[in-house]
Amino acid sequence: MHKSCLKVISLYVPLMRHEEQGHHREGGNVYLENSWFSQMLRGNGEQDPKKLTYNKYDVAESRVNTYLKADMVFLPINITKCHWYLAVVCASKGEIQVLDSFGEKMTNWQDLRYTLIGMERLIKHVAKKIQLDTSKWVHGIEVSSWKPRHMITEQMQKDVCSCGLWMINYMEYWTGTNLSNHVTQV
Template sequence: MCLLDEKEWVNDDVIDAYICCIKDQIHVQNDNKVYFESPFVISLLKRDGNLGIHQNSAFITEIVKKYMEHDMIELPINTSNTHWYLAILNSKKREIQVLESLCWKFDRDDLSITLRGIQFHFDLIKSQNLINEDWKDVDLTEWKITEQIQKPVKKDSSSCSLFMVKFLEYFTGSALSYAITQVYVFLFNRKYINFT
């Protein structure tokens, strides 16, 4: 129903379901180079970023360890349950790439907290000498944060989640392989409603 009502926000369950669909699509088969994270795990990483690692966080450490088998980790970030954007850990560039449909220049607290949670797990993995050779640098505080979208592409008040899933799908690590516009997102929304 949230896709039918412009006043409703797309929640984690809808985003998670679409991420599962993306993983199954042929055109995003990526030879294991991209890891698509779940909004549920992002919420646990935020928890760890706020409170530190708990005894029941071992399964999150195992998930973060899997990150090191990939070149890019795509993190769907939900700001205060009102706005979605995409953050990508790009290990080849040692860069945190942000794709945000409004190009807001605001303090990204949700991203900072999530990265701190990931860093806690990386530090634990590093203390156990389990760092993957391809990920020699796991100090995210040293990575540059870059805004990948230079001007707002979102023109309405409700489609940030749809932009974010399309960024998940079409960002190559350097650029979008397909132009994501408001018209494209509107058509995608209609198609997605019919699909579900």
């Protein structure tokens, strides 16, 4: 289940990035992170704070600048071999919006915490070398201190294996305040 879901997510996110409506939503400009880089951020959050596992500086600088130009950064989060959900780093509100197909039942956000620590470390690493434009991020770049908030309160997923597909739907239809398309499981 996990490997095939990872493959689908890894292929579908780049496709969504190329669709024009995927970049501009009611809540502002969006950046859709891929599952590999999101996993790398989590790894950096779990590691020794003095070293990053990803050290290609030009790629890191480009990625951080892309984050800081976005109003919302969509991060696919995987509880290893267990469950997928979406975390939205919402710069204008200084909050982390959690969209989970299990609704408020899932509260183990350890993977999210590590991912946010990794994201913050990456931003700070780049900030040591260049001046960053943080004007859109009015609440600062300390994303690991931003409060997570459940945006999907009722359980939508009726089985034990479709969480990755739900997460993709959230990436595609989340506007920053609601889902632009009614998504259900039959």
